[in-house]
Amino acid sequence: MSGPVSTRVESGVLVVTIERPEARNAINTVTAEAIGAAMDRLDSETALVAGVITGAGGTFCAGMDLKAFLAGERPSIPGRGFAGVVEGPPEKPLIAAVEGYALAGGFEIALACDMVVAAENARFGLPEVKRGLVAAGGGLMRLLQKVPPGIAQEWALTGDLVDARRAYEVGLVNRLTPPGEALPAALELAATIAANGPLAVRATTRILREAPEWPAAQMFDLQRQISEPVRASEDAREGATAFKEKRAPQWRGV
Structure with missing residues (x-):
């Protein structure tokens, strides 16, 4: 692995892994570009039917890389938005395999996916309001589509973390797994989809x-x-x- 994102293909499924565990897989510009390129590949290759996105090192994604932001970077790609995916998801189904934290922009990546498979140790959250900011990467709009309105309002307005069990109970998470098993379970789900027309x-x-x-x-x-x-x-x-x-x-x- 020589870049911030790695890809591999398994039975018609493109597996996209954010490979920045030292930064909790936070998104800088080069990472956003690499994810966007992976989404382009998923859309363009006819042999690919579905995709899975995950993070290395036990964390899904901690959101935008604040060091890169302070250095003047804007990790948003024309046509696809933040992280190369939140404004323009692929045309084919995309599954998030979440271990550890999916926070701020990281949660927005998961919300941009069609399905979420999460380990029991996963934590989700849009903490922007705690920092005087707005979750403007699609998190607020998609959260209203994924969970009941009252729950979406509570999560968005408090900025508190939500554990995987609660996310599963309200329908945000499709499948719940033991720690370390989110990716295999997501691949199983994706393979079932990829076997179809x-x-x-x-x-x-x-x-x-x-x-x-x-x-x-x-x-x-x-x-x-x-x-x-x-x-x-x-x-x-x-x-x-x-x-x-x-x-x-x-x-x-x-």
Whole structure:
């Protein structure tokens, strides 16, 4: 590992690891650029169906690197925002595998993901208000989408830390694991997703993200614009044929 981010591929899943444990995986500009490049790769390579993002050394991410900030850096990438992901997540599903702390911008990275797998020792928080700041990296907006409004307000306005068990109870965390097992559990979840039709996974992800903003009178028309090309694809025919022939489908992504 020669940079602040490492990547590897496992069974159609791109694993992205923030490799700055000496800084609790805090985000500086070069790290944001590397994460953004990994998100571009996830979107562009047809063999990749899903992604997992995690942190090295027992910590997910402590947010923005304040030393880099004070030196004049702005770890935000055009088109993708802070950390190369919070404003422009990949078009394919992304899972956060959280050990230890996911704080401030680190929590915002997790909130930008479609699912979260967390170890029991994980801690989440948007402590910005304690420092006279606003969690402006999508944390406030996405928190309202992920947990009940009253809970989102409590977490955001107090700035207090939230343990993994509580996050799991209110639906923020999909799966809870023993310490050290978040990444394997996230990979298991991602592999299950990656075994499905890639066009269907991508379209389903888009609908799940966009549907909450659709006007009720237009929602089915908007959904059809996304779903019909998948229905007409070779993969859809392959899925039906494989079911009929009682075999595993051979997806081509077309």
